[in-house]
Amino acid sequence: MTKRKWNGWLLVRLAFSAVVLVITGWIAYLVWDPSGSGQEGTASAASLFDTAGQSPYKAGLPSEQGFKVFAETNSLQLLVDETTAHFQVVQKATGNVWRSYPNPANWKDEKISGAWKNNLASPIVVEYVNAKNYKSSSVTNGLVENQGYLEDFKQKDNGFTVTFAFPKIQFKIPVEVTLREDYVETRLIDSGIVEGELSLLNVKLYPLFGSEPSTGQEGYILLPDGSGSLIQFQSDRTMPQLTYNESVYGPDLSYYNEYTDRQRIAMPVYGMKSGEQAFLAIIAEGESYANVYAAPAGSVGISNWVTSEWQYRKRFFQSVSKSSGEGFYTYSGDRFVSDSRATRYYLLGPEKSNYAGMAEVYRNYLIGEKGVTPIKSVKPEIPLYVDLVGADIEKGLFFDSYLKATTTDEAESVVRQIHERGIGHMQIHYAGWQQDGYSTHGGYLPVDKRLGGNQGMKDFIAYAHSLDIPVYLTADYTLNTNGDDGFWWRRDGLRNLAGTVLEEQLNPDQDASTYVSPKFYRKVIASDLDAYKALGADGIDYEGGIAQEVITDFNSRYSASRADVVQIQRDILQQSHETLGSVVASNANFYALDKLDHVHRLTGDYSYDVFVTEPIPFAQIVLHGLKTYTLEWSNVRDEWDDEFLRMIEFGAYPAYVLTGEQAENLRRSYSVWYYSMNVKDWLDRIEEEYAQANEALAPVQDRFITDHRTLAEGxxxxxxxxxxxxxxxxxxxxxxxxxxxxxxxxxxxxxxxx
Structure with a gap:
């Protein structure tokens, strides 16, 4: 087992560990407010509902004749029904219509009945719970079931505002709908939400926007699942009751998460094609608190629909005994409050009504509004990405054993051998260079002397630079295994809502790694950057949590909401770029794109849900011409030929994980389980694969992918x-x-x- 170096903390502290844990957990639960907002209006909510003179919301769809033109641009018209707050958007060039409610032509065929039929016609659907009773179940309803009504409906420039009132459950939720040149935007106004005794869990605003049944047209739902996937319109599906519901930017480990083994959502987008029209939805604001919810036809009604599900509270496990594991599930107290929550629906006509057209919209949005700059200059050849593994550790009888794989001298040899094969355009990522190797986190600097120390790393980087090859040092600051950097797990560990310090254990033989509070690892990285610069490193390859994991921190010293963590990571990437000149991250969420120069090991897979009919390279279509990217390392592929062809199809560049001649040692290591990394075993294959990829992709390195399609099966x-x-x-x-x-x-x- 790894021997943690807690550096002199007195044993008496351990006697109080259980007390500290319980007190910290309950304090976090009772007083921590991720927004600083508390509960506006809760105490006096009942007095705000005067139903006298209000018209209860009626069941059914709005009359098609009741819509009036509220706003107009060069390309779109917004028509609104003031009695229901539903709207239509008309594309002037084609006459295509997108409705915020189900298509009336098929409403008579709707088979679902009761409350859910009313929900499908409602402009807003809420889920709520009595959080004071942990045994209570949540309820999902729309306006009709709660005798709701519209309050303060007002036309404004380019749209309207309205408050949806739920008198039975004492909620008021103000919203805003605005028409822009090529999209319509729906927005929730968190600052105006009123709650009574019940607790709001989530809101679906205009959930049936653009929905269509499967009969009478071809179409699909676009999911941001991994690299992207499609749910084709089908009348008869296997297990038709299944739906899709996943958090944007992945699960928050500080709350309860049902294990689904699905790919993380890295892009806050979704879309739908129906016949000759389509839309792409971009969750433009508040996406840290959003889920993507998709209901293929037959799961919840006859229509295919996909929407943003805005989260206000989450479930978590409150432990009462760490030794026995006893506890209960309940919901977070104060609701999550975002400055704004907005979804934009970009409307596409016949010539762009496919996933390539949707990707173009998202790419233009990233360039125009998120500061992502396209690739401006390229070399004649594509880059080859080489990840080197310095060392790792393995379990020993009394102490862990150090397994050396690639010293800095051997790293120079690896690069020389590849360069002599005629591959001059390389980028090196050197991992496992820190004290005790790849599985050890905390106290990254200086470079382990057994690999060559700081001087050896400087010499290797200088050699690589002489060949015009940049070198990035790989690090994961979001975990700590040894207590270095002044880290004490009780004080500086990331805590969930129950007050428990989060841990990760990838290997049962090794002690668990402790998650580090984001505000703590931000300080550590800031203090380390000058040391990276002194080594001559061209940048840091952030592997692990930064740009990948967004976890709310309930540590009272470093409390950070989900949105705060996104900003902390963006700040880290920005500072790293300013100090070193470049930065890389593995399989990054797209909130990091404007700070990155390369996305490493971007997923090229999807989640294999039974309702998904086709995986697509949506993320790669968006990225090509903006950022370089790779897929999985070539020499750890499961299916060699198919995955090589996928790399070519997806426009990705080749990447290998390699060592010097001591690779066999790593078979017993904690983290580096790949058996074939010796550079001598791969030189011929690297040369062959690189030549094929270079011939295909070198001419289009700075070009956008403008279309992608299936010509025939396979x-x-x-x-x-x-x-x-x-x-x-x-x-x-x-x-x-x-x-x-x-x-x-x-x-x-x-x-x-x-």
Missing amino acids: VKETVYGGDYRIIVNYNETAYVQDGLTVPANNFIVVKGGA
Whole structure:
């Protein structure tokens, strides 16, 4: 087991550990407010509801004749029904209509009944609970079931505002709908929310926007699941009751999360195509507190629909005994409050009504509003990304053993051998260089002397620079295993809502790693950056939590909401970039894109839900021409041929994880379990794969992907700028069509639009 170095803390502290844990947990639960807002209006909520003279919300859909033009742009019209607060958006060039409610032409065929039929027609659906009774169950309802009504409906420039009142459950929720040049935006106004005795869990605002049934048209729901996936419109599906509901930017480990093994949502987007029209929804504000909820036809009504589910409270486990594991599930006290919560619906006509058109919208949004700059200059050849592993540790009889794999001298040899194969454009990520190697976190600097120390690293980086090759040092500051950097787990560990310090244990033979409070690791990184610069490093390769995990911190010393953690990580990336000149992150959430120069090991997979009909490279279509990216390391692939072809199809660059000649030692290590990393075993394959990838992708390094489609089963086409196509054939037989032949398990490049 790893011997933690707690550096002199008196044993008497341990005697009070249980008391400290319980007190901290209950203080966090009782007084911590992630927004600083408390509960506006709770005590006097009942007095704010005067139903006299109010018209209760009626069941059913609004009359199509009751809509009036409220706003207009060069391309769109906004029509509103003042009696229901529902709206329509009309695309002037095509006459296409997107409704905020189900298509009336199919409403008579709706099979779902009772409360949920009323919910489908409601402009707002809420889920709530009696949080004072931990045994109570949550309830989901719309306006009709709660005898709700519209309050303070007002037309404004380019839209309207309205407050949805729920007198039976004493909620008031103000919203705003605004028309812009090419999108309509729906917004929740958190500062005006009123709650009574019950607790608001989540809100779906205009959940059926753009919804359509499967019959009579082709279409699909676009999910931001991993790299992207589609749910094709179908009338008969396997397990039709299943829905999709996942948190944007991944689960928050400080709350209860049902284990689904799904890919993380890195992009706050979703969309739908129906016939010759489509929309892309971008959760533009408050996305840290949003879920993407999708209901394919047959799961909740006959329509296919997808929406933002805005979170206000989450469930968590309140432990009462750490030794026995006893406790109970309840909900967080104060609701999450965001400065704003807004979803934009960008409307696409026939020529752009596909997922490539949706990706173009999101790419333009990232460039125009999030400061992501396109690639401006490229070298003649594509880059090869080489990850080097310095060392790791393994379990010993009394003490852990150090397993050396790549010294700084050997790292120089690895780079030289690859360079001698004619590959001059490389980028090096050096991992496991810290004290005690890859599995050890905390006290990263100086470089372990057994690998060459600081001087050895300086010499290696200088050698790489002589070949115009940048070197990034890989680190994960979100975990601590040894107590270095002045870290004490009780004081500086990240705590969940129950007050428990969070841990991660990837290997049962090793002590668990402790999650570090984000505000603490921000200080540590800031103090380390000059040391990285002194080594000559071109940047840091952030592996692990930064840009990937967003976890609320209930440590009273460092309390940070989910939105705070996003900003802390963005600040870290910005400071790293300013100090070192560049920064890389693995499989990053897209809130980090404007701070990154490369996204490493971007997922190229999806979650394999039974209702998903097709995985797509949506993230890669968005990114190509904006940022370089790789998929999984080439030499750890499960299916060599298919995953190589996927790399070509997705426009990704090759990446390998390598060591010097001592790779065999790492088979017994805690974290580096890959058996084949010796550079000598891979030189021929690297040279061959790089040549193939370079031939296909070098001419389009700075180009956007403008289209992607399936030509036949197992045959995919990726288009760059309209005049450069790569066709990939995953089949065991050749694909022959329109004078083109793509050999089995291979690809071809078609230039000039031929």
